[in-house]
Amino acid sequence: MAAITTTERARSAAWVDRLVEKSGLTATEVAEKVGTSPSRLSAYRSGDTIPSAVMVMRMMDIAGRVLPSNGTQWASADETTEAVERDYKDHPSDALRWLLQGRDQLLSAPRSQARLLWDERVSELTDDRWETLMRVITAVTFRKKGLEPPAWAQPQRVSPDWTPLTRISIRPSDPIDPDLAQFGIQIRAKDLVTL
Incomplete structure (x- = not known):
């Protein structure tokens, strides 16, 4: 060795x-x-x-x-925003991980907690592409819970198409997440799976 x-x-x-x-x-x-x-x-x-x-x-x-600091076991929209904002420039894979962790906690939270922690949001991400990614993931997650998405989670299309994980090459045969693709965000479906 x-x-x-x-x-x-x-x-x-x-x-x-x-x-x-x-x-x-x-x-x-x-x-x-x-x-x-x-x-x-x-x-x-x-x-x-x-x-x-x-x-x-x-x-x-x-x-x-350690993402949640709001006294619950679930992250809020603002805590997720803060974690993504901190990492997206230099460590995009970490930023995506924070966003997916927020999504997973939102999925596991009771409906009332989801509303309480995600309905209102104080700040937005400074990068429009990452902001769109967060809005799409939030809207899709709320719909999966059978809830209407928060008013702030209305995404706009990214132009040109964008791939947040630039170190990962996407082949034409790779399945792209359809919810994100309609807004110009190219992420393989398997990159959105967490354990």
Whole structure:
């Protein structure tokens, strides 16, 4: 097996550091939640030690589960907007993950909670394409719940057609999500599936 390079150590450290920051927790709290010591987490963050795949998955789970800060277990439209806004420029796959996490929480929330957390929205995304993506996903999710979408979730077509995940090439044979495609957003249906 090849030795771990300095570049790989630096990338690993930066990635772990980013996950800890995204969690919104202190390093000690993250260490406790993932089942390691604060000193071991510090070694991951410095690149001195490379975490196992299981440890990385635990950190990803923590970073992904802290979205709601409204006292419920479900994210609001504004919390989802804030998370997407923070990441869409430099980390579009993370921004999409935040948006899909908001969608999944909206799907699992009771209808009354969905209305309470998603009917009103204070801010919009600064990028019109990402804003359209959020509006379409919100409208489709509300309809799946048997609810009328919020007034703010009225999307407009993106022009020219846009692919948020530019690192993923879409082949002509790839099924594109039809709800998004009618608004000019090209995302493979499988990229919208979460576990």
